[in-house]
Amino acid sequence: MSDSICFRPIGIIRSCHVKAEETPIQPAYAKGCLGRAEIFPEFAQGLKDLDGYSHIYLIYHLHQAGPGKLIARPFLQDVEHGIFSTRSPWRPNPIGLSVVELVKVDGNNLQFDGADILDGTPLLDIKPYSEKFDHIHTTRNGWQDEVDEETALKRGQRGYRGGGTP
């Protein structure tokens, strides 16, 4: 692959989700579902002080996503959109992003709430979610503004019905 940019996993995400088609699509639809990020020992030192944050970004490789598409029908609506206006995993670069609630840091393991990630997913990066940088007041939320809460919750949870640990 020309111009390819390569990364190496810093850990593995563990969750109760083993089937892509039953995995909730976002942490907002996975409340109460616990996940664990097992950071490889050689990166554990980098977790220092992370426990001061209530929320973190997990950036990961959507390792079970199919080939990248440019137009996709998102989970929440039966209308086709450009892939970059959706969070669909079938992207040109299958990079996943979740804002999860950090429950506990235990050695090189992070326990978090809002697990919307398949078990065994390679973790690429962790960043603190910061009120200063990331808590943005949007004025428009694209096609998502057309989806009512009830529909979003029903479709967003997929197979998830509450609870769960890795």
Place this chain on the structure above:
Amino acid sequence: MSDSICFRPIGIIRSCHVKAEETPIQPAYAKGCLGRAEIFPEFAQGLKDLDGYSHIYLIYHLHQAGPGKLIARPFLQDVEHGIFSTRSPWRPNPIGLSVVELVKVDGNNLQFDGADILDGTPLLDIKPYSEKFDHIHTTRNGWQDEVDEETALKRGQRGYRGGGTP
């Protein structure tokens, strides 16, 4: 590199920032600074409907970052922290994440406000920033809670003093 996960740029980010040490560290400290994401023509179709969103995530390769560290002194504070509790670019995987305001979509070019990214940076992914998924009420913001606004603004802007286009 074993287990390496490789991606290919979907475009290039243009900004007025040509020196890493003068580039603002976050969009919050780059207000009024316009940037442009030039999406390669083969991915342009994926931008459909993105213009409905006021804010987007840009995920990019921090191509001028130095070797990854596990402990770093962030720009905003003279105290060492674990790299994953900071947004420092010197990370094990140099992946950058910015929430920027989408000003205009013009063909395969995105104009955005809050450019905190070096000119020439390879873009890996674009995701809509969604009120439903990303507007999180944090309860704790780690060591950042110790940094007062005036200090954060002064240090966060670095060489930036307002305005600017690519």
